[in-house]
Amino acid sequence: MVEIKYILIGVAVLLLIFSFVTVQQGTIAVVTMFGKYRRIMKPGLNIRIPFFERLNNRVSIQNRAIEMEFQAITQDQANVYFKAMLVYSVLNAEEETIKNVAFKFVDQRSFIQALIRTIEGSVRGFVATKKQAEILLLRGEIVADVKESLDHTLETWGFHLIDLQLNDITFDAEITTSMAKVVASNNLKAAAENEGQALLITKTKAAEAEGNAIKIAAQAEKEAAQLKGQGIALFREEVAQGMTEAAEKMKAADLDTSLILFSMWTEAVKEFAEKGKGNVIFLDGSVDGMEKTVKQMMGNDLLKK
Known part of the structure; x- marks a missing residue:
């Protein structure tokens, strides 16, 4: 009897131990019973039915990131190479969403592959409608188009796209070289136009300054001539007056x-x-x-x- 008692106590202790489950912060545990979905467990200490309820999966509700590299072809048949980073997460922590995330795909690897291929296809579809010269200016438009086309699909999977960062967009070496030549020629053209405008402004200002100098010199010369004439006239007037007075005095003196x-x-x-x-x-x-x-x-x- 004593041995049976200890055995029962040991079994009770084991049942008690297996009845408690700890779920880490940032994850939600999916519980099944006899292979069928039963419920979810939130972060913290949880109780389950030992040996009957099993933790089928632990779904992370934190943001996750994936780096991608892929190629696309533009409307004018130019190869474009993308290096991107995808940031995504579970749509929310509701039970139906977690259940969808846990059982929609066979495993996490299958989901990641489907997500990457879907995004690559969306980017390629957008790039195929644009010309090579436009791609570098359309980073924001590419991201917006991808998010718009994928939002509904990802929601059916229980996820949503937070951000798609196109970190690098490159072309074949021949295209890169030709683009550099176009940029260089445009810069030379702009520099020539700026130099011509500067030269025109300089000559215009010089002509205006020369014209103003001529006007000032002419005005000064005119004023000087007027003053000179006035001085000569005043001098002559004074001479005539002096001679008249001298003549009158000489006549009075009988000279x-x-x-x-x-x-x-x-x-x-x-x-x-x-x-x-x-x-x-x-x-x-x-x-x-x-x-x-x-x-x-x-x-x-x-x-x-």
């Missing part, structure tokens, strides 16, 4: 006014000598000639006034 002419003559000769700059000027030194010359000078001054 010969010809002294004024003689004085003007000598001043003129002195001015010619100082400012003649080596030029030869012939003057009549006789009394009649002096008087005639002075009168002519005064006549010219009057005409200029």
Whole structure:
């Protein structure tokens, strides 16, 4: 009896031990009984019926990533090589979704293969409608098209696509070389256009500056001539007034006014000598000639006034 008691206690302990199951955070356990789905277990400590309920699968509800490399052909028959990273996860933690994820595919490997092939087919279908020159500019459009076309399919599997990152898009060496030449020629063309525009602006500004300088010089010359004329006129006016006053004083003193002419003559000769700059000027030194010359000078001054 004692041995049977210990055996029963041992069996009870084993049943108790096998009755508790720990489910890790970020996963949900799928329980079956006699090969049929029964229920799910959430993260933490759970109780099951020993030897009858079995943990068929543990479904991760965390984000998962897959790296892919594949090839596509454009509308103009150019080969495009993609390196991409796919980020996906279980749609939600509801029981029906977890049940779908656990039993939709034979195993995880089959699901991953189906997911990769589906995405590759979607990208290839999009690329086949575009030309090679457009592909590099359509990263965002490719991702958006893939997500739009796959959302419903992945939902039926219990998953959803979080992100598709096209990390690298390359072409055959010949295409890459030709693309580089096109870019280089476009850059040279743009540089030439910019240089032409800069030269045009420089010449335009130089012409404007030269025109403004000419206008300023002409205005200054005009003002200088006006000031010079005003000064000469004022000088002549002062000379005439001084000569008139001197003549009146000489007449009042009963002196010969010809002294004024003689004085003007000598001043003129002195001015010619100082400012003649080596030029030869012939003057009549006789009394009649002096008087005639002075009168002519005064006549010219009057005409200029």
